[in-house]
Amino acid sequence: xxxxxxxxxxxxxxxxxxxxxxxxxxxxxxxxxxxxxxxxxxxxxxxxxxxxxxxxxxxxxxxxxxxxxxxxxxxxxxxxxxxxxxxxxxxxxxxxxxxxxxxxxxxxxxxxxxxxxxxxxxxxxxxxxxxxxxxxxxxxxxxxxxxxxxxxxxxxxxxxxxxxxxxxxxxxxxxxxxxxxxxxxxxxxxxxxxxxxxxxxxxxxxxxxxxxxxxxxxxxxxxxxxxxxxxxxxxxxxxxxxxxxxxxxxxxxxxxxxxxxxxxxxxxxxxxxxxxxxxxxxxxxxxxxxxxxxxxxxxxxxxxxxxxxxxxxxxxxxxxxxxxxxxxxxxxxxxxxxxxxxxxxxxxxxxxxxxxxxxxxxxxxxxxxxxxxxxxxxxxxxxxxxxxxxxxxxxxxxxxxxxxxxxxxxxxxxxxxxxxxxxxxxxxxxxxxxxxxxxxxxxxxxxxxxxxxxxxxxxxxxxxxxxxxxxxxxxxxxxxxxxxxxxxxxxxxxxxxxxxxxxxxxxxxxxxxxxxxxxxxxxxxxxxxxx
Amino acid sequence: xxxxxxxxxxxxxxxxxxxxxxxxxxxxxxxxxxxxxxxxxxxxxxxxxxxxxxxxxxxxxxxxxxxxxx
Numbered sequence: 321x322x323x324x325x326x327x328x329x330x331x332x333x334x335x336x337x338x339x340x341x342x343x344x345x346x347x348x349x350x351x352x353x354x355x356x357x358x359x360x361x362x363x364x365x366x367x368x369x370x371x372x373x374x375x376x377x378x379x380x381x382x383x384x385x386x387x388x389x390x391x392x393x394x395x396x397x398x399x400x401x402x403x404x405x406x407x408x409x410x411x412x413x414x415x416x417x418x419x420x421x422x423x424x425x426x427x428x429x430x431x432x433x434x435x436x437x438x439x440x441x442x443x444x445x446x447x448x449x450x451x452x453x454x455x456x457x458x459x460x461x462x463x464x465x466x467x468x469x470x471x472x473x474x475x476x477x478x479x480x481x482x483x484x485x486x487x488x489x490x491x492x493x494x495x496x497x498x499x500x501x502x503x504x505x506x507x508x509x510x511x512x513x514x515x516x517x518x519x520x521x522x523x524x525x526x527x528x529x530x531x532x533x534x535x536x537x538x539x540x541x542x543x544x545x546x547x548x549x550x551x552x553x554x555x556x557x558x559x560x561x562x563x564x565x566x567x568x569x570x571x572x573x574x575x576x577x578x579x580x581x582x583x584x585x586x587x588x589x590x591x592x593x594x595x596x597x598x599x600x601x602x603x604x605x606x607x608x609x610x611x612x613x614x615x616x617x618x619x620x621x622x623x624x625x626x627x628x629x630x631x632x633x634x635x636x637x638x639x640x641x642x643x644x645x646x647x648x649x650x651x652x653x654x655x656x657x658x659x660x661x662x663x664x665x666x667x668x669x670x671x672x673x674x675x676x677x678x679x680x681x682x683x684x685x686x687x688x689x690x691x692x693x694x695x696x697x698x699x700x701x702x703x704x705x706x707x708x709x710x711x712x713x714x715x716x717x718x719x720x721x722x723x724x725x726x727x728x729x730x731x732x733x734x735x736x737x738x739x740x741x742x743x744x745x746x747x748x749x750x751x752x753x754x755x756x757x758x759x760x761x762x763x764x765x766x767x768x769x770x771x772x773x774x775x776x777x778x779x780x781x782x783x784x785x786x787x788x789x790x791x792x793x794x795x796x797x798x799x800x801x802x803x804x805x806x807x808x809x810x811x812x813x814x815x816x817x818x819x820x821x822x823x824x825x826x827x828x829x830x831x832x833x834x835x836x837x838x839x840x841x842x843x844x845x846x847x848x849x850x851x
Numbered sequence: 852x853x854x855x856x857x858x859x860x861x862x863x864x865x866x867x868x869x870x871x872x873x874x875x876x877x878x879x880x881x882x883x884x885x886x887x888x889x890x891x892x893x894x895x896x897x898x899x900x901x902x903x904x905x906x907x908x909x910x911x912x913x914x915x916x917x918x919x920x921x
Contacts, residue, residue, distance in 0.1 A: 399897050400897060403898075403900075403901040404871065406871035409863075409867075409909060545895075549880070552880070552882075553880045571872075604912045
């Protein structure tokens with residue numbers, strides 16, 4: 321058995337047991353299925369209780385964004401990003417205010433996907449259904465890519481050697497793909513229960529570890545107080561997190577995360593209002609504390625243990641002027657995300673010997689759990705979008721249920737392979753275009769946030785029209801594309817100054833939402849009579 | 852009921868605005884001013900500020916859970 325860095329063979333054993341447990345749940349989900357119906361495969365028969373619902377909503381919401389991305393961003397920018405934790409209660413409120421109405425209407429009409437409800441409400445069988453499925457795709461693919469990337473980062477840090485990144489990313493993708501294809505939503509939800517518990521424990525344990533490594537809470541904050549002043553104030557070390565960007569990201573990213581297809585389907589799957597009422601409270605209480613007193617402290621401890629400045633107080637920067645992590649953490653501006661793994665593997669065994677190695681392995685499995693629980697939910701939802709909204713509606717409406725389920729499984733395989741290919745391709749390119757996890761995550765969420773005006777109108781206002789909905793969604797998605805890192809790749813320097821200054825004012829998703837709402841309202845006003 | 856609901860919505864949005872938004876300008880220390888207060892109770896001042904407004908957010912959710920979400 322090859323030796324791992326500082327942790328002995330413990331990570332192999334813990335990780336092996338964990339992956340076997342997931343495959344067991346996949347088989348159990350298959351054996352407990354009640355026929356081949358779509359409702360059973362995609363929504364677990366709409367019978368989920370509050371424990372499963374709360375944990376599967378949590379596990380889907382918290383991904384490698386929370387366990388690697390958030391501490392990485394605090395490590396780079398300092399305390400200011402810890403305030404992003406206030407987005408979690410906003411998401412908690414959305415679980416009840418949006419989720420419960422979605423659940424009720426979904427149950428009443430037998431809807432399976434978000435596009436079912438939206439296209440029925442606006443009476444747009446083709447246009448809006450395809451658009452909503454497309455927005456779901458724009459959210460889910462980057463999110464799956466992020467999770468597979470996290471598997472690679474973890475493996476690279478734990479099992480140094482040639483191709484460790486690729487092997488880790490491939491293993492995470494393969495196991496996730498296998499248990500979703502076997503057991504559908506039931507397996508995804510059961511594994512999410514285990515993974516949700518693991519990630520809550522892992523986040524808090526990681527925070528305790530960071531404080532412990534620095535000699536307890538008093539010493540920890542005494543050391544934090546000595547950090548550079550840019551780490552203790554907004555807009556942070558890199559200057560990215562102005563209060564306005566922080567506010568719009570906290571408000572709209574949480575809402576966008578709650579109306580993405582995988583969460584929408586979890587609302588459908590909940591058994592009752594009471595289930596979502598309890599889920600909202602648990603979510604707002606538990607997860608915010610995991611953020612504030614868990615992973616965010618790892619980022620701050622990281623700044624103390626692995627400073628971003630040299631002996632003279634000057635920041636380490638690359639040739640493009642971007643701030644670099646400490647050389648022990650990473651070599652490029654995109655490698656801040658490794659701080660949690662570096663702190664664990666370098667300090668826990670040193671503190672606690674073999675018990676430290678076991679605890680470190682458990683937290684590392686929690687990172688894996690966070691990544692897999694989000695990847696599985698998004699792959700599962702994506703298979704529903706493409707099978708139910710496109711194959712079933714436009715390609716082979718006469719297909720049997722069994723055929724549709726197999727098409728769904730093929731889609732899961734294809735998307736997983738595509739995501740893995742993108743991760744490895746980006747990894748081997750000169751400048752990794754996937755960048756930091758938080759940046760990629762917020763871009764994906766910006767796309768799903770564009771469903772917010774439609775959702776609020778459909779559930780509460782009921783004043784929009786089909787034309788308004790289509791126009792607003794198109795304008796919103798186009799705005800996000802213009803503000804994304806992909807536009808300069810295609811258009812070079814065009815609009816560089818305008819787009820650059822827009823990005824420094826408010827969050828990208830909020831810009832898309834502004835233009836989206838404006839277009840939706842104006843077009844709906846002028847087309848209401850015709851409708 | 853409507854007044855209570857509107858007050859809660861206002862309080863919740865205010866807490867988000869203050870804790871993780873432009874309200875930060877009220878207490879954010881200037882990183883270029885060496886005499887600025889970066890700490891409160893021994894913790895980074897913006898961390899304490901964020902925690903306070905989280906408590907307000909959670910109190911609103913708890914009230915809604917008990918009395919409004921039926």
